Amino acid sequence: MPSGSAASGRQWATLSADMAESADSDSDETLMLRYRDGDAGAFDLLYARHRAGLFRFISHQCRQAERAQEIFQEVWMKVIGARDRYYPDENAQFRTWLYTIARNAVMDYFRGQAKGELQLFENDDEESVVVQLPAPRTELPEVRAASREQGEAILRALEALPAPQREAFLMYEEGGLSIEEIAKAAGITFEAAKSRLRYAVAKLREGLREYA
Amino acid sequence: MTDPRKDDHLDEDLKALSAAYRAASDAVPGALGPPAALDDAIRAAARRAVKAGPHPVARTWFSRSSTPLAAAAVLVLTVSIGFLSLDDPKVQVKSKLDDLGMAQPSSQRDQAKLSAPPAEPAQPVESKPKAGAQARIEEALPSAPPPSPPPKPASQRTERAKLEAAPGVVAQSPVSPPPALYVPAPPAPAAPAAAPAPAAPPSYEPPPAALTHSPAAAPAPAVAPAPIAAATPPSPSAQPSDALGRKRADTATGIRGLAAEDPQARSEKPTAATRTANRPDYEAVIVQSQPAKPAASTVPAAPAEPKRERPAPASIPQSVGEARAAKQKEQPAVAKQFAADPPSGGLAARDPAEASGAVAISGSRVRVEEARAKKDAVSMDAAKRQSEAERAGADKVAAEKFAEKTARAAAESDTALTAEDWIKRILELRKQGKTQEAADELRKFRKRYPDYSLPPELRDAK
Numbered sequence: 001m002p003s004g005s006a007a008s009g010r011q012w013a014t015l016s017a018d019m020a021e022s023a024d025s026d027s028d029e030t031l032m033l034r035y036r037d038g039d040a041g042a043f044d045l046l047y048a049r050h051r052a053g054l055f056r057f058i059s060h061q062c063r064q065a066e067r068a069q070e071i072f073q074e075v076w077m078k079v080i081g082a083r084d085r086y087y088p089d090e091n092a093q094f095r096t097w098l099y100t101i102a103r104n105a106v107m108d109y110f111r112g113q114a115k116g117e118l119q120l121f122e123n124d125d126e127e128s129v130v131v132q133l134p135a136p137r138t139e140l141p142e143v144r145a146a147s148r149e150q151g152e153a154i155l156r157a158l159e160a161l162p163a164p165q166r167e168a169f170l171m172y173e174e175g176g177l178s179i180e181e182i183a184k185a186a187g188i189t190f191e192a193a194k195s196r197l198r199y200a201v202a203k204l205r206e207g208l209r210e211y212a
Numbered sequence: 213m214t215d216p217r218k219d220d221h222l223d224e225d226l227k228a229l230s231a232a233y234r235a236a237s238d239a240v241p242g243a244l245g246p247p248a249a250l251d252d253a254i255r256a257a258a259r260r261a262v263k264a265g266p267h268p269v270a271r272t273w274f275s276r277s278s279t280p281l282a283a284a285a286v287l288v289l290t291v292s293i294g295f296l297s298l299d300d301p302k303v304q305v306k307s308k309l310d311d312l313g314m315a316q317p318s319s320q321r322d323q324a325k326l327s328a329p330p331a332e333p334a335q336p337v338e339s340k341p342k343a344g345a346q347a348r349i350e351e352a353l354p355s356a357p358p359p360s361p362p363p364k365p366a367s368q369r370t371e372r373a374k375l376e377a378a379p380g381v382v383a384q385s386p387v388s389p390p391p392a393l394y395v396p397a398p399p400a401p402a403a404p405a406a407a408p409a410p411a412a413p414p415s416y417e418p419p420p421a422a423l424t425h426s427p428a429a430a431p432a433p434a435v436a437p438a439p440i441a442a443a444t445p446p447s448p449s450a451q452p453s454d455a456l457g458r459k460r461a462d463t464a465t466g467i468r469g470l471a472a473e474d475p476q477a478r479s480e481k482p483t484a485a486t487r488t489a490n491r492p493d494y495e496a497v498i499v500q501s502q503p504a505k506p507a508a509s510t511v512p513a514a515p516a517e518p519k520r521e522r523p524a525p526a527s528i529p530q531s532v533g534e535a536r537a538a539k540q541k542e543q544p545a546v547a548k549q550f551a552a553d554p555p556s557g558g559l560a561a562r563d564p565a566e567a568s569g570a571v572a573i574s575g576s577r578v579r580v581e582e583a584r585a586k587k588d589a590v591s592m593d594a595a596k597r598q599s600e601a602e603r604a605g606a607d608k609v610a611a612e613k614f615a616e617k618t619a620r621a622a623a624e625s626d627t628a629l630t631a632e633d634w635i636k637r638i639l640e641l642r643k644q645g646k647t648q649e650a651a652d653e654l655r656k657f658r659k660r661y662p663d664y665s666l667p668p669e670l671r672d673a674k
Contacts, residue, residue, distance in 0.1 A: 035258070035262070040263075043255070043258040043259075043262075044255060044258075047251070047254065047255065047258070051245050051251065055246045056245075069247070072246050073250060073254060076254045076257075077254070080254075080257055080261045083261070152236050154229070154233050155236050158233070173229075173230055173233055197226075198222055201225045201226055201229055202225075205225060205229065208232060
């Protein structure tokens with residue numbers, strides 16, 4: 001006869017599997033509405049879907065682990081607090097809403113810690129952005145020490161990107177947002193979002209070629 | 213068609229980069245997500261938030277009581293407006309007017325629309341639908357008289373309708389003076405006086421002087437009816453009394469209607485006498501606005517008739533000069549009367565049209581005017597009587613002028629028609645040997661017809 005803890009573990013695994021199946025069928029918006037209506041399990045599913053991507057989005061932007069965790073927690077607390085006001089819209093999906101909150105939190109961080117990068121967001125001229133680029137963090141000793149493998153080259157290239165381009169790439173890669181959703185979350189036009197993404201891709205490819 | 217927003221090269225680059233990025237991200241320690249403690253803290257916060265339920269909305273006293281307050285305010289406002297509407301005489305008059313208009317038999321209205329009755333029926337209330345029917349009647353008849361005088365101001369109409377709707381007001385025939393201007397008076401003295409009213413010549417009868425006298429009290433001016441009939445286009449029913457009765461029923465345009473018929477009289481500047489003559493109408497409106505109050509008792513109506521210093525019909529001057537002389541005699545008397553007992557509050561000095569507008573402004577204003585009118589009722593009555601006499605004299609003068617004018621025009625028209633006969637007459641005079649008379653006639657003829665081509669025998673007379 002199995003022990004109680006093992007039985008409860010199997011039972012939890014079964015429930016988790018059921019929840020995972022239902023989570024696959026439910027959209028983010030449905031889960032958020034269920035959580036708004038009092039279903040705490042819906043929030044767990046929603047959190048499980050977006051926790052890693054959102055955390056990477058934040059940590060790649062602010063570059064400080066502790067600060068990234070604070071921002072991450074702040075974002076989810078805002079989601080919890082705004083659950084009563086959440087209303088799904090065709091033009092505003094949950095992911096867009098979530099990454100808009102995260103972006104605003106990161107911008108607040110830039111405002112207090114990295115005003116140089118904030119100016120990059122304010123100045124949307126890509127050519128001037130290139131001119132005003134700070135020294136790539138890949139040239140820093142600690143970063144160079146961290147990049148021991150070839151796969152990490154892209155991360156260094158990502159960190160070397162201007163903040164607006166990095167944000168656009170992370171939204172696309174981690175959040176799974178389309179160019180239109182990126183534009184909506186960042187509050188820019190579609191062409192601007194596409195341009196940022198194109199610049200980011202070009203520079204990342206160049207970085208990969210360098211470290212290949 | 214391809215989507216202009218789709219960029220194949222960008223998509224391919226992104227796919228290639230995505231794989232490399234995923235591999236690199238997974239290899240980095242700590243890149244999989246936040247620490248477990250942070251996950252637990254966030255989930256616990258989410259559960260606490262769900263257990264706490266929806267956010268308690270801090271409702272202030274105002275937010276709690278805003279709905280009942282709004283409902284109470286709307287209720288109070290509605291009731292206030294309702295009371296104000298009941299208190300407003302204009303609204304009352306309108307409602308009464310509507311009631312009367314609705315109460316009018318539909319068959320009568322239809323008859324008025326479809327056919328022109330030989331005689332206008334007695335209709336004490338001249339409501340708007342009635343005015344429309346009257347207009348249709350006049351349009352339907354080719355020989356209809358010119359349009360009636362311009363409509364009265366709305367305030368006068370409503371006041372009159374209110375007075376007509378007052379209890380105790382007897383409907384009068386169109387020939388008789390308008391019932392609206394009559395206060396329910398003691399019937400005994402008024403009854404015999406009302407008898408000769410229809411027999412009096414309706415033309416140039418002065419407008420009814422409010423409530424101070426009965427219709428019979430108005431003296432019939434000694435004006436020859438023939439010129440007046442010629443001046444006034446006949447009604448379709450060939451009853452000039454109907455048309456004139458309508459005029460008489462129009463209280464506000466009594467004097468103005470007469471002035472409209474006589475351009476000379478219209479061009480005359482309104483004198484103090486005419487203003488004084490119009491004042492009783494205004495005061496009557498004021499006093500009549502409270503039919504329940506014994507306003508008639510303050511103003512002597514029919515019993516005061518013998519006191520009136522009006523010239524008897526027999527003593528009416530037969531010429532314009534005599535009428536003017538009589539008018540000049542009466543004017544000092546009126547001035548003396550006003551000097552001895554001046555009306556207070558400037559009511560008498562006010563223009564009648566302005567005063568009528570003041571009545572229509574608000575009920576409170578009307579009440580003030582009523583109080584003022586009651587206060588001065590006795591003194592104003594004497595002034596009214598004087599003004600009636602004055603007005604009668606002015607009317608007679610105007611009538612005489614018009615008669616003269618009409619006679620002159622008739623004579624001129626006769627002369628114009630007999631131009632050729634005039635030539636024949638001149639020729640006959642010459643044949644008879646009356647050369648001097650013929651020359652005089654020819655001179656007159658040339659003066660009158662300078663461009664007339666004379667026959668050859670008369671051209672020699674030059």
